[in-house]
Amino acid sequence: MRAVFLGTPEFALPTLRRLHARGVVQLVVSQPDRRAGRRGVERTPGVISLARELGLSTMQPANPNDAPSLERIRTARPDVLVVVAYGRLLRQSLLALAPAGVVNLHPSLLPEYRGASPIQAAIHDGRTRTGVTLMRMDAGLDTGPVIAARDVSIGSDETSPALHDRLADAGAALLDEMIDPWVAGRLTAQPQDPEAATLTRPLERADAELDLRRPARALYNQWRALQPWPGAFVMVAGQRVVVAEMDRPLNQDSPVGRASIEDESLRVGCGSGTLRLVRLQPEGRMAMSARAFANGYGALLRATWGDPPPAPRPPLTRPAS
Numbered sequence: 001m002r003a004v005f006l007g008t009p010e011f012a013l014p015t016l017r018r019l020h021a022r023g024v025v026q027l028v029v030s031q032p033d034r035r036a037g038r039r040g041v042e043r044t045p046g047v048i049s050l051a052r053e054l055g056l057s058t059m060q061p062a063n064p065n066d067a068p069s070l071e072r073i074r075t076a077r078p079d080v081l082v083v084v085a086y087g088r089l090l091r092q093s094l095l096a097l098a099p100a101g102v103v104n105l106h107p108s109l110l111p112e113y114r115g116a117s118p119i120q121a122a123i124h125d126g127r128t129r130t131g132v133t134l135m136r137m138d139a140g141l142d143t144g145p146v147i148a149a150r151d152v153s154i155g156s157d158e159t160s161p162a163l164h165d166r167l168a169d170a171g172a173a174l175l176d177e178m179i180d181p182w183v184a185g186r187l188t189a190q191p192q193d194p195e196a197a198t199l200t201r202p203l204e205r206a207d208a209e210l211d212l213r214r215p216a217r218a219l220y221n222q223w224r225a226l227q228p229w230p231g232a233f234v235m236v237a238g239q240r241v242v243v244a245e246m247d248r249p250l251n252q253d254s255p256v257g258r259a260s261i262e263d264e265s266l267r268v269g270c271g272s273g274t275l276r277l278v279r280l281q282p283e284g285r286m287a288m289s290a291r292a293f294a295n296g297y298g299a300l301l302r303a304t305w306g307d308p309p310p311a312p313r314p315p316l317t318r319p320a321s
Contacts, residue, residue, distance in 0.1 A: 001022075001024045001079050001080070001179070001180070001183050002024060002026050002076065002077055002078050002079050002080075003019055003024045003025055003026065003078055003079065003080050003081070003082050003179075004025075004026055004027045004028075004029065004073050004076050004078040004080075004081045004082070004098070005019060005025050005027070005028045005029065005047075005051075005081075005082050005084075006028075006029040006030070006064070006081060006082070006083045006084075006086040006090075007028075007029075007030060007047045007083065007084040007085055007086050008030050008031045008045045008046070008047055008085055008086055008087050009045065009046055009047070009085050009087075010046045010164075010168070011084065011085045011107070011164060011167075011168045011171075012046070012047050012084035012085045012086075012168075013046055013047065013050050013168070014168045014169050014171070014172035015082065015084045015105060015168075015171060015172040015175055015176075016028070016047060016050055016051065016054075016084075017050070017054075017172070018172045018173075018175070018176045019082065019175075019176075019179075020054050020056065022176075025056055026057070026076040026077070026078060027056070027057050027058070027059065027072070027073065027076040027078075028047060028048070028051035028056050028057065028058045028059075029058075029059050029060075029061070029064060029069075029073070029086070030045045030047045030048045030051075030058065030059075030060050030086070031045055031060060031086070031087055031088065032060045032061075032062055033045070033048075033060065045060075048060060057076075059072055063088075064086075064088055064090065064094060065090065065091040065093065065094055070093060070094060070097065073094070073097060074097060078097070078098045079098055079099055079100050079183050080098050080099075080100035080101065080102070080103060080179070080182070080183050081094070081097065081098050081101070081102040081103070082102075082103055082104075082105075082175065082179070083102055083103070083104040083105070083137060084104070084105045084171065084175075085105075089139075089141070090102060090137060090139075091139070092139060095137055095138065095139065100182060100183045100185075101136050101137070102136065102137040103134060103135070103136055103137065103147065103175070103179070103182065104134070104135055104136075104137045104142075104144065105132060105133070105134055105171040105172075105174070105175055106118065106132065106133045106135065106142055107119050107130070107132055107164075107167040107168075107171065108122065108130055108131065108132075108133065109129075109130060109131040109132075109133060109149055109151070110133040110135060110142060110146055110149070110192055110197075111142075111143075111192040111193055111194065111196050111197035111198070111320070112196065112197070112198050113130070113198055113200050113317065114141060114142035114143070114197060114198065114199050114200065114320060115141060115142065115199045115200040115201065116200055116201060116202040116203075117200040117201065117202060117203050117316060118130075118200050119160050119163055119164050119167060120160050120200075120203060120225040120226060120316065121200040121225070121316040121317045122154060122163075123154060123158070123159070123160055123163065123221060123224050123225035124221055124222055124225035124226075124316050124317075125221070125316075125317060126217070126218070126221050127154055128153065128154050128156070129151055129152070129153055129154060130151075130152055130154055130163070130167070131149055131150050131151045131152045131167075131170070132149065132150050132152065132167055132170050132171040132174055133146055133148075133149040134146070134147045134148045134149070134171075134174055134175055134178055135147055135189065135192075136189045141199075143192060143197075144189070144192075145189030145190055145191050145192065146189060146190050146191075146192060147178060147182055147187055147189045148174060148177075148178045148187070149174075150170055150173075150174045152166060152167055152170050156248075157224070157248060158224065159224045159225075159227040160224065160225055160226070160227050160228075161227060161228060194320070194321060195321070197319070197320035197321065198317050198318065198319055198320055199317070199318055199319070199320040200316055200317050201314065201316060201318075203226065203229070203230055203316075204230065205230045206230075206310075206313060207226060207230055207313060207316070208226055208230040208231050208232050208233050209232075209233055209234070209235065209310040210222065210223070210232055210233065210234050210243070210306065210310075211306065211309050211310050212234065212256050212257055212268065212269070212270050212271070212275075212305060212306030212309070213256060213270070213271045213306075213309055214270060214271050215270060215271050215272045215273055216249035216250070216270040216271075216272065216273030216274055216275050217249055217273060219232075219249070219270060219275060220246060220248065220249050220275070223243055223246045225316075231243075231244075232246075234268070234305050234306050235305075235306060235307070235308070235310075236300045236303050236304075236305050236306075237299070237300055237303040239282065239283050239300065240283050241280055241281070241282055241283075241300070242280065242281035242282075242287070243277050243279075243280060244278075244279040244280060244281050244287040245277075245278040245279035245287075246275065246276065246277055246278060247265060247276040247277075247278050248276070249270075249273045249274060249275050249276060250267070250273060250274040250276060251273055252273070252274055253269065253272060253273065253274070254267070254269035254274050255269045256269050256270060256271060256306070257269060257304040257305040257306050257307055258304070258305075259300075259301050259302075259303075259305050260301075261290060261291065261294040261301065264278070264289070264290060264291055265277060265278050265290050266278075266280065266290040266293060266294065266301075268305050268306075277290055278290055280293045282297060282300075
């Protein structure tokens with residue numbers, strides 16, 4: 001078997017390692033280096049760094065569908081193209097290039113949570129299970145027929161980075177198990193149910209603001225989901241206070257926005273239940289313990305938290321149809 005691998009971030013690394021161990025990767029395709037951060041430092045995709053470490057041939061086209069890119073991939077004579085978090089839509093000319101087509105790993109149980117933020121959305125929605133899906137790509141956004149899927153549990157206190165890593169490993173194992181029978185033609189992909197499909201949108205900075213009128217458990221899920229970016233914050237007396245660490249909330253109610261320091265956590269009343277904030281970061285300062293925050297920012301502790309409340313945000317997940 002000969003494979004061309006397309007991927008960009010760290011989520012794709014376990015799969016690339018498994019395919020490399022098989023000796024089947026002929027070419028690795030990733031997005032171009034990008035400038036990031038305030039200093040505009042150029043960063044190389046994780047997939048390219050690993051591919052170079054493994055001694056694999058690489059390319060980073062601005063457009064994988066253009067003629068030079070197609071020719072380079074065609075020259076590798078792939079039996080199958082494997083896509084994991086590549087981040088670009090592929091046109092039909094590329095989808096039809098290999099005999100076994102293009103297979104894609106997606107970190108949800110399709111047709112649920114298609115799109116840009118499936119890991120964060122599942123945690124945000126309070127789900128206890130998600131999974132990974134291996135599908136044959138078509139021209140749509142995560143709409144291709146399903147080859148195989150595997151369930152993965154979500155811990156009640158698990159954050160997006162931890163779930164991300166477990167899903168990446170589960171996806172790599174699933175593809176390793178299924179790639180041979182798929183290329184040999186022993187598997188049949190099943191169409192997705194469009195009526196059950198949901199679509200997630202990209203995350204935005206404004207998603208980080210906590211609306212304390214909501215239940216504490218929903219806010220805890222929001223905090224877990226949006227780590228490490230865009231994070232979570234509360235407006236207090238006109239200042240942004242980032243919630244760097246949060247414990248599981250309490251079921252006891254207290255007035256919305258009232259803050260108090262107890263048992264080394266800062267407790268804040270919500271629509272129902274009470275948040276327990278463990279580490280906080282005032283604007284322009286480093287993160288600190290709740291006790292240190294209370295000692296240094298007593299005036300904020302006496303203010304009403306989350307006032308005024310944030311403007312409504314569009315949901316992370318919506319029906320796909």
